[in-house]
Amino acid sequence: MTNASVALPSCTVISCVSPVRQQRRSVCIKCCLQQNSVLEELKSLGVRPKKSLGQNFLVSEAVLSDIVNAASVQAGDHILEIGPGLGTLTDRLVKLGATVLAIEKDDLFAKHLEKKFLEVEQVAVVHADVLAVRQLPEMIRTFQPAHGAKVKVVANIPYNITSDLLSVLLPMRQVIESLYLLLEKGAAVRLTQARPGDKDYRAMSVILGLYCQARLCFGVSREAFHPVPGVDSAVAEFNLHEQLDKRVEEHEDDFVAFVSAAFSMKRKTLINNLKSWNAASLPNVVSCLDSGGLSPQIRAEALDVSAFIALYTCLRVHHISRK
Numbered sequence: 001m002t003n004a005s006v007a008l009p010s011c012t013v014i015s016c017v018s019p020v021r022q023q024r025r026s027v028c029i030k031c032c033l034q035q036n037s038v039l040e041e042l043k044s045l046g047v048r049p050k051k052s053l054g055q056n057f058l059v060s061e062a063v064l065s066d067i068v069n070a071a072s073v074q075a076g077d078h079i080l081e082i083g084p085g086l087g088t089l090t091d092r093l094v095k096l097g098a099t100v101l102a103i104e105k106d107d108l109f110a111k112h113l114e115k116k117f118l119e120v121e122q123v124a125v126v127h128a129d130v131l132a133v134r135q136l137p138e139m140i141r142t143f144q145p146a147h148g149a150k151v152k153v154v155a156n157i158p159y160n161i162t163s164d165l166l167s168v169l170l171p172m173r174q175v176i177e178s179l180y181l182l183l184e185k186g187a188a189v190r191l192t193q194a195r196p197g198d199k200d201y202r203a204m205s206v207i208l209g210l211y212c213q214a215r216l217c218f219g220v221s222r223e224a225f226h227p228v229p230g231v232d233s234a235v236a237e238f239n240l241h242e243q244l245d246k247r248v249e250e251h252e253d254d255f256v257a258f259v260s261a262a263f264s265m266k267r268k269t270l271i272n273n274l275k276s277w278n279a280a281s282l283p284n285v286v287s288c289l290d291s292g293g294l295s296p297q298i299r300a301e302a303l304d305v306s307a308f309i310a311l312y313t314c315l316r317v318h319h320i321s322r323k
């Protein structure tokens, strides 16, 4: 059995033979050990990673360290981990003295994790689809430390739930302080860097501006995973604002629906898109755009979050909301 925790220089490249596939690859010693231990663990469980659940396991010690450093994980932190898989990142978080709430959808991995961390008081495993946990805010509130500090989310998530997961977690500023997510690189760049006028600027860019400060932390090579995915990854930080802009605080869901409607058809003007939000509002949209010095022909991708909030606030003055 290999031991991935042996202290070795991180960048010495060797020719690594997988014990399962009998294939040879050039990787660093630490990755080789970690990769082989992941492969052996999968083999002992008799499972093949499922594409449908985005199961690409981290096999790079260096990336694990970079993630926990980016999140400044320290003893006493309470961390929500989504998709713990074999528990590699969970293990690292526990070693740093954090307490972990780990939510795993896969039946077999959830059982495996329950056994693996049975004796570890700092880990609670929840067998569930994170997107289907109705009482997620309450569950996180119960998990918060006694002194009420907020929770950090640190996770290597399946790429296909990125938007849905952000939509679920971003509004939870009462219980969550920040998110550190390992994402598909293109998505990480888009989510953290798109600005008004860019081709990647979307409704989610505005929604992110409402809820948080987003930052691209670092890129991660596809070689850091088993199986190796078809794309590179990156870690992104989402630091949630403690308070929402007062003007939308009481109409948060309606504002999000307003922004989403404004972007619904890429080629249409903002006004035409807003018909699906409230068709009767259009004369008011024209006058609110005008009072903000904006053309009635403007498209959603030209407006930043402040312009959206100003436009929405103007419409609320006319008692207009979603119909």
Ligand SMILES: C[S@@+](CC[C@H](N)C(=O)[O-])C[C@H]1O[C@@H](n2cnc3c(N)ncnc32)[C@H](O)[C@@H]1O
Pocket: 053, 054, 055, 056, 057, 058, 082, 083, 084, 085, 086, 087, 088, 089, 103, 104, 105, 106, 109, 128, 129, 130, 131, 155, 156, 157, 158, 159, 161
């Ligand atoms: C990319 S793997 C990461 C595994 C592990 N954290 C690692 O870094 O090696 C994603 C994990 O999320 C789990 N998963 C997929 N969809 C999920 C969902 N909706 N809710 C909770 N876990 C999910 C998968 O079963 C898998 O274990």
